[in-house]
Amino acid sequence: MKLYRIKVVLVERDMSQTQLAQLLGKSFSSVNAYCSNRTQPLLDVLKQIADIPPKEYEDDFNRKASLLLDYIDILSQESHHLRTLLTLLTSKLS
Numbered sequence: 001m002k003l004y005r006i007k008v009v010l011v012e013r014d015m016s017q018t019q020l021a022q023l024l025g026k027s028f029s030s031v032n033a034y035c036s037n038r039t040q041p042l043l044d045v046l047k048q049i050a051d052i053p054p055k056e057y058e059d060d061f062n063r064k065a066s067l068l069l070d071y072i073d074i075l076s077q078e079s080h081h082l083r084t085l086l087t088l089l090t091s092k093l094s
Contacts, residue, residue, distance in 0.1 A: 006034045006041075006049065014055040024048055 010020060021031040024045060033039040041049070 006031075009049055009052070010035070012054050013052050015052075020049070020052075023052065 006020075010017065015023075017031045017035060018028055020026075021028045024031065026045070030039075034041050034045075
């Protein structure tokens with residue numbers, strides 16, 4: 001019975017064999033041999049592959065990072081406005 005589990009992992013992670021090869025520091029032909037079950041990767045390579053997060057995790061992370069950057073930008077603008085207001089109030093009280 002042949003299992004092509006690494007091909008499934010590539011689909012789940014929305015990756016090509018070339019991208020996986022680059023990520024693992026392996027040649028394309030090595031990854032292609034894994035995908036076609038001509039050779040089995042060593043356990044440390046399997047661990048590296050297993051540690052690659054699914055695409056939806058990356059999408060969720062990118063969405064949250066974008067929201068956080070927007071929030072930081074808003075806080076920065078508010079901080080600028082508060083400094084300006086404080087400067088005006090200080091000058092009026094002097």
